[in-house]
Amino acid sequence: MADTTLYNPASLREEDLIANFVVRTKTFEKIFRDIKGSDMRYPEKHYLIQGQRGMGKTTLLLRLKYEVERTETLKDWLIPVFFNEETYDINSLASLWEKLLKYLDDYFETDGAYYEYTERFVDMEDYERLCFKFLIEKLHEHGKKLIIFFDNFGELFLDNLREKEKRRLREILIECNDIRIIGASAVVINDLHDYSQPFFEFFHIIYLEGLSKEETFDLIAKLQEDCLNDKRIDLKRHKAKIDTLAVLTGGVIRTIMMLYQVLLDDPNGKALEDLEKVLDKATPLYKHRIEDLPVQQRRIVDVIAKKWDAVSAKEIANEIREEGKKMQTKLISAQLAQLEKNNVIEKKATTTKNHLYQLKERFFNIWYLMRNGDRRDRKRVAWLTKFLEMWYDDEDSFDAFVKNHINSLRSGKYLPSSALLLAEALVNSDKFDPNKLDEVIAETSNVLKEDERKYLPDIKGLTLKLNIRYSTEEDIEKAFNNGKLYFLNELFILLMSRHQHHFLFNQFESHPELKALFKPTYYALMTLMAHEMPNEITKMGNELKIPAEEILEKVERMKVDYRGHP
Amino acid sequence: MKNALGNPARGDSFYPRDREIKKLYRVLKSGASIYLSAPRRVGKTSVLKFIEEHPEDGYYFVYVITESVESSNEFFKVIFEALLHSDAINKLSKAYTEFRDAIISIVDRVKKIYNVELRERGETNYYDLLIELFTSVKKDLGHLVVQIDEFPQTIQNILNTEGKDAAERFIQKNRALRHHPEVADKIQFIYTGSLSLYPMVEQVSQLTAVNDLRPVELQALSLDEAEDFLIKLLWAEDLKITPELVHYVLDKMKWHIPFHLQLIAQELIEVYEVEEKEIDTDAIDRAFEQVVHVRNRAQFEPYFSRLNSVFKRAEHAFVIDVLKFVALHHEISEDIMVDFSVKHHVENLQRIKNILEGDGYLYYSHEENMYRYTSPILQLWCRRHMCR
Numbered sequence: 001m002a003d004t005t006l007y008n009p010a011s012l013r014e015e016d017l018i019a020n021f022v023v024r025t026k027t028f029e030k031i032f033r034d035i036k037g038s039d040m041r042y043p044e045k046h047y048l049i050q051g052q053r054g055m056g057k058t059t060l061l062l063r064l065k066y067e068v069e070r071t072e073t074l075k076d077w078l079i080p081v082f083f084n085e086e087t088y089d090i091n092s093l094a095s096l097w098e099k100l101l102k103y104l105d106d107y108f109e110t111d112g113a114y115y116e117y118t119e120r121f122v123d124m125e126d127y128e129r130l131c132f133k134f135l136i137e138k139l140h141e142h143g144k145k146l147i148i149f150f151d152n153f154g155e156l157f158l159d160n161l162r163e164k165e166k167r168r169l170r171e172i173l174i175e176c177n178d179i180r181i182i183g184a185s186a187v188v189i190n191d192l193h194d195y196s197q198p199f200f201e202f203f204h205i206i207y208l209e210g211l212s213k214e215e216t217f218d219l220i221a222k223l224q225e226d227c228l229n230d231k232r233i234d235l236k237r238h239k240a241k242i243d244t245l246a247v248l249t250g251g252v253i254r255t256i257m258m259l260y261q262v263l264l265d266d267p268n269g270k271a272l273e274d275l276e277k278v279l280d281k282a283t284p285l286y287k288h289r290i291e292d293l294p295v296q297q298r299r300i301v302d303v304i305a306k307k308w309d310a311v312s313a314k315e316i317a318n319e320i321r322e323e324g325k326k327m328q329t330k331l332i333s334a335q336l337a338q339l340e341k342n343n344v345i346e347k348k349a350t351t352t353k354n355h356l357y358q359l360k361e362r363f364f365n366i367w368y369l370m371r372n373g374d375r376r377d378r379k380r381v382a383w384l385t386k387f388l389e390m391w392y393d394d395e396d397s398f399d400a401f402v403k404n405h406i407n408s409l410r411s412g413k414y415l416p417s418s419a420l421l422l423a424e425a426l427v428n429s430d431k432f433d434p435n436k437l438d439e440v441i442a443e444t445s446n447v448l449k450e451d452e453r454k455y456l457p458d459i460k461g462l463t464l465k466l467n468i469r470y471s472t473e474e475d476i477e478k479a480f481n482n483g484k485l486y487f488l489n490e491l492f493i494l495l496m497s498r499h500q501h502h503f504l505f506n507q508f509e510s511h512p513e514l515k516a517l518f519k520p521t522y523y524a525l526m527t528l529m530a531h532e533m534p535n536e537i538t539k540m541g542n543e544l545k546i547p548a549e550e551i552l553e554k555v556e557r558m559k560v561d562y563r564g565h566p
Numbered sequence: 567m568k569n570a571l572g573n574p575a576r577g578d579s580f581y582p583r584d585r586e587i588k589k590l591y592r593v594l595k596s597g598a599s600i601y602l603s604a605p606r607r608v609g610k611t612s613v614l615k616f617i618e619e620h621p622e623d624g625y626y627f628v629y630v631i632t633e634s635v636e637s638s639n640e641f642f643k644v645i646f647e648a649l650l651h652s653d654a655i656n657k658l659s660k661a662y663t664e665f666r667d668a669i670i671s672i673v674d675r676v677k678k679i680y681n682v683e684l685r686e687r688g689e690t691n692y693y694d695l696l697i698e699l700f701t702s703v704k705k706d707l708g709h710l711v712v713q714i715d716e717f718p719q720t721i722q723n724i725l726n727t728e729g730k731d732a733a734e735r736f737i738q739k740n741r742a743l744r745h746h747p748e749v750a751d752k753i754q755f756i757y758t759g760s761l762s763l764y765p766m767v768e769q770v771s772q773l774t775a776v777n778d779l780r781p782v783e784l785q786a787l788s789l790d791e792a793e794d795f796l797i798k799l800l801w802a803e804d805l806k807i808t809p810e811l812v813h814y815v816l817d818k819m820k821w822h823i824p825f826h827l828q829l830i831a832q833e834l835i836e837v838y839e840v841e842e843k844e845i846d847t848d849a850i851d852r853a854f855e856q857v858v859h860v861r862n863r864a865q866f867e868p869y870f871s872r873l874n875s876v877f878k879r880a881e882h883a884f885v886i887d888v889l890k891f892v893a894l895h896h897e898i899s900e901d902i903m904v905d906f907s908v909k910h911h912v913e914n915l916q917r918i919k920n921i922l923e924g925d926g927y928l929y930y931s932h933e934e935n936m937y938r939y940t941s942p943i944l945q946l947w948c949r950r951h952m953c954r
Contacts, residue, residue: 042576126643167719168634174574174611174715175631198760200864202572207861341860 009059010084014066021063022222023215023253024056027206031182032067036074040145043177048153048200049184051208052343053292054254054285057184058085060208061149064182068147079107079144085152091160093168097131100146104138114138128168139178146179153183158197170199186292210251210343210361213243219253220260233260241391247542248390250343250361254285259363263391275387276421279367286367289344296327297335301344301359305368308386310348310356310539350535358541362390384425390543398431402440409443419444420455427457430519431547433486492521493551497558501529520547527552567798571828572865574611576619581795581824583613586784591622593780594711594754599744601776602758604784605926605940606869607825610758613784614713618654624708626654633716636723638736642692645712649699658707668702693739701748711754718761722875725770733770741775755779760868765876765921792822799831805838807845815850821926821941829865829943833857858947866947869927876925881918884910886952888937889927893948897936 009017021028031047038044049057061082068080081103083090090096101114108114114134121130139145150157161169172179183203211219217235220242224232235242245263249255258281290298303319304311313332320327336357339345346360359365369383392398405422408414423444426432445453495504508514508522515522523544526536540548570579590613593600604610618627630648635641649655650673659666676695703710725733743749757763757779767776787795793812800807815834819826833853838845858866870889877885887906892898907915919937922928927944928937939945 042579043573045570045572164634164636164723167723171631171633171716175629198868201868203864204572205861205864 008084009062010082017059017062018066020222021059023211023219024060024063024208027208028060028063028067031206032064035064035068035078035147035180036071038180040078040177040180043173043175043202044180046173046181046203047183048203048205049182049208050154050205051184051186052252053186053288054252055208055210056253057186057208058151059253061151061182061184065149077144078147079104080147080149082149083151083156085156087151087156090157092128093161093165093172094128094131096157097128097135100148101131101135101138104135108142128165132172136176136178145177148179148181148183150181150183152185153181154185157183158185166197166199170202173199173202186288210249211246211253211256212251213246216246216249216251216256217242219256223257223260244391244393248362250364252285252361255282255361255363258282275384276370279363279370279383282363282367283371286364286371289364290368293339293344296331297339297344299327300332300335300339302368302372304345304357305359305365306372308365308369308382309541310358312354312356314354316357348538350538352535354535356535356538362386362541362543366390381421381425381428384421385428386543388425389429389431392431393543393546398429399433402426402433402436406436406439406443409440409447412447414447416448416452419447420452424457430517435486489518489521492518492525493554493558496525496528496551496555501525505529520544520551523548524551524555528555567795567802569799569802569828569831571825571832574615575609575824576612576615580612580616581787581791581798583609583616583784586613586782587617589782590617590756591625593782594625594709596780597751597754598780599755599778600757601763601779601781602756602784603763603781603924604758605823605924606760606872607865608784608786608823608926609825610760610784611715612824614715614756614758618713625711626658626708627711627713628652628654629713629715631715632720634723635720636727638724638732638739639689639692641720641736642696643690645714646692646696646699649696649712654710658703658710662704662707665702665704665707669699672699672702693743696743697746697748700746700753703752705752709754710752711756713756714758716759716761717757718759718763718766721766721770722761730770734775737767737771737775741778744778761872761875762921762925765917768917787822787824787827789816789822792816792819792827795824796827796831799828800834803831803835803838805835805845807834811845811847811850814847818850818854819941819943821943823926823941825865826941826943829857829862830854854943854946857943858950860951863951866944866951869944870948870952876921877918880910881912881914884912885918885922888922889948890953892928892937892939893945893953896945897931897934897938899936903937 012020027049034045049060051057065080065082068074068078081100083099087099090099098115098118101118102112104110105112105114117134118131121127121134124130181203217239220233221235224235227233241263242260245256245260249259259278290301293301299320300316303316307315313329313336316332316336317327317329320332336345336347340347340357343360345357348356348358350356359368366383366387369386388398388401392401405426409419423440426440427437441456445456448456492504504525508525523537523540526533526540527548530537567581568579570576573579575581590600590602602610602614614627614629617625618629621627628649630645632641632644635644650669655669659669672695676690700710721733721737724736744755763776763779764773767773786792793809793816796812796815815830816822819830830853833856834845834850836856837849837853841849843849870886873882873885884906887910888898888903891902891906903919904915906912912918919928919930922937923930926940929940930937939948
């Protein structure tokens with residue numbers, strides 16, 4: 001799908017938009033049933049569709065508009081008007097009436113007569129009322145009524161109304177049966193709307209939540225129909241990946257549409273070379289999401305995004321200073337509640353009052369890390385590391401990816417810059433099997449020119465980091481001496497299978513770096529110890545869920561395999 | 567019956583309020599003008615619109631809303647123009663030639679004056695024009711009743727933009743209009759609005775300025791009416807529930823105003839559609855939870871934000887404290903209320919209690935000497951969204 005249509009559904013052909021309209025169908029039917037069943041003899045219910053950017057608001061508005069135009073019983077008397085999200089010239093009631101008069105000029109081919117007529121109202125105190133009255137007169141004359149589909153209704157229009165206009169809007173909504181408004185607004189995200197404004201009572205507010213796994217599947221299946229056979233994705237085979245995609249994107253339609261092709265149609269991991277570009281494509285969407293936030297919330301999101309794993313309000317407070325003072329936890333909690341309500345972050349409840357928070361859409365978090373990573377240290381590839389861990393969420397597929405990657409490197413066609421990026425991302429991953437370290441570095445080195453090799457990850461430093469130096473337990477020491485973290489992990493699993501939970505926990509506590517190296521194992525242990533430490537498990541990111549479950553399965557298997565051994 | 571949640575209920579969506587309507591006519595027949603009082607969202611506008619559209623013989627109603635009006639002259643202008651364009655005046659003009667001629671002459675003159683005034687930057691005096699219009703209404707033509715919605719808000723607007731003296735003059739001018747010899751025994755007024763009139767008047771003038779208005783209170787629906795209304799709302803969406811379950815809903819609601827019935831009907835239908843199974847008490851409980859979902863904030867927040875206009879500073883802080891306390895503890899005794907008033911340095915406690923009762927927030931149980939929320943739904947909203 002071209003970028004233009006991704007961001008601007010209005011540029012899609014009507015037939016294509018309708019044909020591809022496969023999600024949000026229930027909401028569409030509900031609103032349209034109401035429109036179709038209303039004769040507008042009396043003022044009707046207005047709608048305000050709210051949802052984050054990329055949730056399908058514009059598409060829904062356009063779908064409704066097209067349906068009104070196509071419905072025999074409506075098209076004779078109901079004129080649909082669509083104002084797109086760049087309609088910057090409607091920011092007062094009077095300018096709305098002016099715009100509608102111009103629209104009617106075009107519709108009835110009056111050669112601009114209606115708008116021109118308002119010239120005589122200029123400078124009059126009740127200019128707005130006069131324009132409105134004139135507009136209604138013209139509608140009555142033609143026996144027509146208007147239904148306005150107004151994108152960005154909150155930001156472009158409502159937020160700019162003066163106090164008097166807001167009260168006037170309510171008067172109009174109470175009395176006027178000639179105009180109906182179906183607005184859409186993304187402002188829910190920063191909640192600038194003051195819902196105490198009495199005119200909101202007249203709007204039925206509909207929230208667009210993220211797509212479910214099933215809806216994501218339906219969407220991708222539909223998008224696939226137009227693909228050439230050789231580009232088509234085997235949906236059945238990718239069902240699990242599509243589920244992952246739904247979770248990681250938070251069900252945001254635009255992100256799903258941007259990423260599904262490059263990610264799913266990628267048996268060899270080649271498309272990862274393009275990932276940076278794909279994420280760049282998401283920049284307008286995500287940039288808005290950040291910029292829509294009030295400053296304090298922006299700073300909080302910054303801290304949470306950079307932490308990646310779930311954090312508490314207190315931890316956030318430690319990171320934010322305002323004029324030399326730490327931001328109050330109370331204030332942070334209030335902002336967190338707001339962010340949660342607006343679906344930017346998600347709360348992980350704990351048994352105490354100190355809940356933990358994480359960015360809801362993991363891709364958004366990845367993008368954030370990419371755009372805000374520190375170029376000087378290893379964090380610069382943190383976004384790619386996090387992505388790889390999320391996408392290849394079980395050990396087998398991660399290993400398979402690494403294997404494929406090595407093969408791709410051997411083919412010699414790999415772009416040096418991508419090879420470097422991936423090498424760095426892989427060796428920083430907790431899931432990376434250190435046995436593959438030498439091989440990855442060697443093969444990457446082969447595709448690089450001499451002078452590029454200095455950018456390779458520092459193996460020496462890594463080996464040092466990977467070898468946790470000190471341990472009092474004989475077995476652990478042995479494992480480290482061999483440099484085989486894999487076996488160390490097996491050992492941890494064995495310990496769990498023998499119910500040595502506290503012993504293992506003590507190791508993690510006294511060597512915190514182990515937690516980072518063996519995250520899934522650590523969270524598997526926390527699952528087993530949940531009755532004692534219920535809060536710890538809630539810190540686990542969604543992407544670790546499946547790996548941790550796999551560890552637990554291994555624990556169970558080991559229990560059986562080693563049954564009877566002393 | 568279509569669920570007109572949010573909008574004034576019109577046509578088929580309007581649930582007949584015979585008792586209240588009879589009461590309004592009874593007072594109108596006595597010759598008095600009316601202040602129609604009721605907590606917000608009880609259905610004042612719907613009732614006014616209904617009688618405007620379906621008047622008794624010999625009655626002509628004109629509905630005007632003046633919520634955005636910010637000056638006295640603008641107020642009379644809006645009323646004047648609403649009258650000129652109203653069905654009522656149109657009907658009278660068709661029936662009586664003399665009246666039609668009088669109206670045409672006034673309109674012609676307005677055009678002339680208006681243009682002159684416009685050229686010279688003067689201001690047409692619409693109060694005088696209104697008197698002139700009323701003068702041309704002869705008593706035997708019928709009873710002309712002007713319904714003015716959001717009148718207290720207009721006072722508030724004038725107070726905000728032009729100050730206390732202007733607001734007081736405005737109230738007095740309305741009184742003068744009602745008592746004008748050409749108006750007094752021919753034209754009647756029904757004032758209403760979602761802000762309470764009396765506290766607003768007291769802010770700028772004496773209550774005597776409105777003591778000629780006969781208060782008529784619009785009350786919640788009776789149990790039978792509520793039952794009938796709820797069943798009709800659900801039937802409209804093909805949802806039928808047993809009488810026992812209807813009573814279960816009504817018992818939970820306690821205060822049966824049409825708006826809350828519309829809200830719960832909407833949520834019951836939502837639950838029914840999502841779960842695709844028969845409604846039971848658990849489903850009803852879930853629907854109540856959904857009523858106070860954040861998506862309904864546009865329906866609830868005005869309940870609390872309007873208190874900003876009614877009460878200032880310390881009084882406002884006191885009221886919010888009290889409402890939160892009752893939301894959490896289900897009731898508040900006189901003693902605790904007095905204690906709160908000391909905390910906030912509030913002097914006129916009785917006046918505040920009257921408003922909270924009159925505007926439908928709290929009611930006083932004489933048996934238990936306790937204040938409680940009139941509506942458990944409102945209480946739940948406050949607890950969920952304000953007490954956190």
